[in-house]
Amino acid sequence: MQFIRKRWNYxxxxxxxxxxxxxALISLETAVWGMLSGPMQEFGISDLVINALGMDIVPSQREGRIIMLYHTIAVSVVAIEVYLITDILPMKDHERRQINATMTxxxxxxxxxxMLFAYFGHNFVFHGLYLFxxxxxxxxxxxxxSALWPWKIEYCIKDPEMSRTSGGLDLERVAFFIMAIATLGSAxxxxxxxxxxxxxxxxxLAxxxxxxxxxxxLQKSIIGHLHIMLTLIAIALTLIIGKWYRFQGIFQKIAMPLMITGIIVISFGAWSVVIF
Known part of the structure; x- marks a missing residue:
């Protein structure tokens, strides 16, 4: 029992x-559903996997299945980034626990x-839980x-090697904050x-x-959503790596204002695809 509790906590x-x-879950999903790809179909492996797992595959529903597949992977990738952000940025312990638990x-x-809805019969209870x-x-x-709000006094910095305003506002934290808002808006x-x-x-499919x-x-909206979400995932990863490796100095001071401006510009650019 102690071993199980220890594993669970870890x-x-x-x-x-x-x-x-x-x-691990992304890897497992990729390994299994990768068996349904075109090359695997030529070798007859796809049929073996479909029959072994009892998948319900209708050719005319291919696009819908793929959309649900990459949404499940994308949300899992975002979850990983959220865990890393809550770990490397200062915030209250209860905020960290709430965010991680809800995201998980x-x-x-x-x-x-x-995946149950898309590949194992269209039980709409599963679809409702997917949306939930x-x-x-x-x-x-x-x-x-809320936890990233950068204008709290306790998150002001004095380190001269970090990008900040004269009042001590941490521009790196502002970049994380703007990225999170843009991601929510794009979602x-x-x-x-x-x-x-x-x-x-x-x-x-786009x-x-x-x-x-x-x-x-509607087609333009989907295309805009697809591109901006992938972009923001990459931006989040860039910020995480910079924080992880303690990116600082003159280049960091230049990079953070540019990052903030870039996030805003590229987000509005992707959203404006609908208009133009």
């Missing part, structure tokens, strides 16, 4: 454990029930934004579009529209 209450679980529950619901998981992940993002951008699924909006000269507003 896997679900420590940063390393939480990251390990998320990476959210991405696990999204991953398991999303996405909602919890969004709420975890709101908690993160909401996709969610609003997704609410029209089956109500004037047909499922498609790469299928590359050569289409005319696109609907």
């Amino acid at each position: 896997l679900f209450r420590s940063t390393k454990g939480l990251v390990f679980v998320a990476i 529950f959210g991405y696990l619901l999204t991953l398991f029930f999303g 998981g996405l909602s919890l992940s969004f709420f975890a993002g709101l908690l993160l934004v 909401l951008f996709g969610a609003v579009t997704g609410s029209y699924w089956g109500n004037g909006h047909e499922t498609f 790469e299928d529209l590359i050569r289409e000269p005319h696109k609907t507003v």
